[in-house]
Amino acid sequence: MAPDAREESSGPRLVRPYALTSGxxxxxxxLPIEATLEVQPSGRSANWPEGHMSGRIIELCATSQSVAEVSAKLHIPLGVARVLLGDLITAGHLKTRATISEDxxxxxxxELIERTLSGLRAL
Known part of the structure; x- marks a missing residue:
């Protein structure tokens, strides 16, 4: 079997977490793990490349998600999720909502505690 054929049949390629965050x-x-995220208009209108992690995060956050939920649902480490989410927040594509206030x-x-625990269990 040729080396190229073996590579094609070996299944999906895995991307190392540090590659997603440029190290x-x-x-x-x-970003605390319980922080909830909201997609901003610029995130909805951006054209993300097919399968790009930022696009996947924006799609997921179309319904309010916490940092822990993003990590669990995309099967990425919590630290990687925080870095990627921070990039999207800095770029103006996502916004964090206040989680707990005096009101x-x-x-x-x-509900917040239950959602956070659910996200952590999924990790």
């Missing part, structure tokens, strides 16, 4: 390990934005009700706090 960066820290986000430029402080947050007990039910809202409970």
């Amino acid at each position: 960066r390990t820290e986000s430029v934005v402080d 947050t009700t007990t039910d809202e706090r409970r």
